[in-house]
Amino acid sequence: MIGLSRRAAVAGMMAMGATGARAADWPERTITMVVPYPAGGGSDTFARPVAAAMADRFKQSIVIDNKSGAGGTVGTAVAARAPADGYTLLLGDTGLTYAPEIYPRAGFDFGRDFAPISAVARVPYVLVVNPARLDVATLAAFMAAAKKASGSIDVGSAGLGSVTHLAIGLFEERTGTKLNHVPYRGGAPMLQDLLSGQVAAAFVVAGAVAPHVRTGKLRALAVASRRREALLPDVPTMDEAGLANFRATIWFGLFAPRKTPDAILDRLHAATQAALEEEKIKAMWIEQGARVEPESRADFARFVAADSERWSRIAKAANIKME
Numbered sequence: 001m002i003g004l005s006r007r008a009a010v011a012g013m014m015a016m017g018a019t020g021a022r023a024a025d026w027p028e029r030t031i032t033m034v035v036p037y038p039a040g041g042g043s044d045t046f047a048r049p050v051a052a053a054m055a056d057r058f059k060q061s062i063v064i065d066n067k068s069g070a071g072g073t074v075g076t077a078v079a080a081r082a083p084a085d086g087y088t089l090l091l092g093d094t095g096l097t098y099a100p101e102i103y104p105r106a107g108f109d110f111g112r113d114f115a116p117i118s119a120v121a122r123v124p125y126v127l128v129v130n131p132a133r134l135d136v137a138t139l140a141a142f143m144a145a146a147k148k149a150s151g152s153i154d155v156g157s158a159g160l161g162s163v164t165h166l167a168i169g170l171f172e173e174r175t176g177t178k179l180n181h182v183p184y185r186g187g188a189p190m191l192q193d194l195l196s197g198q199v200a201a202a203f204v205v206a207g208a209v210a211p212h213v214r215t216g217k218l219r220a221l222a223v224a225s226r227r228r229e230a231l232l233p234d235v236p237t238m239d240e241a242g243l244a245n246f247r248a249t250i251w252f253g254l255f256a257p258r259k260t261p262d263a264i265l266d267r268l269h270a271a272t273q274a275a276l277e278e279e280k281i282k283a284m285w286i287e288q289g290a291r292v293e294p295e296s297r298a299d300f301a302r303f304v305a306a307d308s309e310r311w312s313r314i315a316k317a318a319n320i321k322m323e
Contacts, residue, residue, distance in 0.1 A: 024263070026264050026267070027060045027087065030062070030087075031061070031063070032065050033062055033063070033090070033091055034067055034076075034078060034079040034089065035047045035067070036068060036072035036073070036074065036076045036091075037068050037075075038068045042187070043091055044064070045288060046252045046285075046288075047064055047091040047120075047252075049275075049281050050254075050275045050281070053271075054268075054275055057271045058271060062089075071103060071159070071161055072093070072095060073096070073099050073103050075090075076092070076096050076107075076108055077108045079257065080257065081257075082257050083257070084256065084257035084259035085260065086256065086261070089255065090114065092114065092254075092255045093251060094249070094250045094311060095162060095250070095311075097110045097111075097308035097312065098166075098311040101315040101316050102161040102320050102322050111304075111305065111308060112258065113258055114257065115258050115265055116255055116297065116300045116301040117253070117268045117300070118254050118268070118272035118276075118297070119252075119253045119293075120251075120252045120253055120272065121251065121252045121285060121290040122249055122252075123205045123249060123250050123251070124247075125203040125204065125223075125224045126205070126206050126229065127139065127142070127202075127203055127224065128201065128204055129142065129201045129218070129219050130194055130197050130200055130217070131218075133197040136219075136221070137219065139221045139236075140241070142201070143177060143243075146175070146178070146179060150178045151178045151179070151180055152180060153179050153200050153201060154179075154180045155179045155199060155200065156182045156190040156193060156199040158186055159184060160320060160322060161322055162183075163248065164204075165181065165183060165318075165320070166314050166318060167203045168181050169314065169317075170246070174243060182198075187205075190202060191204060191209070195212060195217060205289055206231045206232055207287060207289040210231040210232055220232050221235070222235065222236055222241040223235055223237050224237075224238050224247055224248035225238075225249055228240075230286065230289070253304065254268065254272055266297070269297045
């Protein structure tokens with residue numbers, strides 16, 4: 001028994017040593033960053049600049065693999081099954097954390113299958129209206145109109161099960177109103193119909209609506225964040241407008257398969273944080289209405305766990321099921 005225990009201990013130390021050696025040599029070849037949405041979308045906006053900056057730091061290529069389908073679950077499931085060796089990463093977002101609640105055959109459990117590395121961007125949503133369609137100037141006036149004409153105000157979303165869809169449901173729950181949800185296949189067509197007056201209101205990221213708010217084509221009622229948005233400095237937060245603790249933000253973050261060695265995760269975290277400190281990336285983020293602050297891997301992991309629990313609860317209550 002003693003001999004067997006000794007051999008097991010030696011084998012364990014040798015395995016640990018091999019893992020450490022692999023981590024020390026990493027990266028020796030191209031890294032793939034899976035973006036589970038089509039090229040040119042919001043995820044791409046943040047993934048590509050960060051990947052390029054990290055590649056410069058590692059002296060290795062990082063290729064973006066846009067593997068879209070089923071609300072991002074196709075690419076996410078592929079990344080979840082990849083070897084945990086640091087050569088496959090995932091640019092994840094808010095919606096993927098609760099996706100299994102909506103897609104019963106998602107093929108992954110986000111909390112179980114992925115190790116959080118670093119936040120990349122956080123982008124708050126803004127409740128906006130087309131004043132030609134619904135002439136209200138404040139959040140209070142919007143809520144009063146929604147209560148007076150229950151179910152008649154058309155509010156667009158980026159699609160069934162999207163964060164904007166859940167934000168509409170959360171708003172109804174918190175305000176005791178009933179809106180008419182109009183889902184689209186993405187944020188771009190939804191914004192076009194909002195501008196043309198096909199829908200009266202929507203939750204939209206600040207970077208997309210700020211130019212239209214400045215021209216008066218759209219009117220911003222409140223930012224669904226703790227702080228005002230630099231692109232829309234005169235627009236109050238939901239708290240300031242009278243709806244306390246209403247938060248609707250989409251975040252993007254870097255993840256790796258769960259059993260990726262800590263030494264590699266630490267190097268990825270350091271490289272991501274360094275990329276986010278580059279002035280050109282900071283300027284791009286400001287243009288998008290995005291912000292991100294330095295934080296440890298552990299802090300980001302705690303944030304992801306708490307936010308996942310929150311949105312999963314909202315998704316479950318909404319009882320949305322997609323095939």
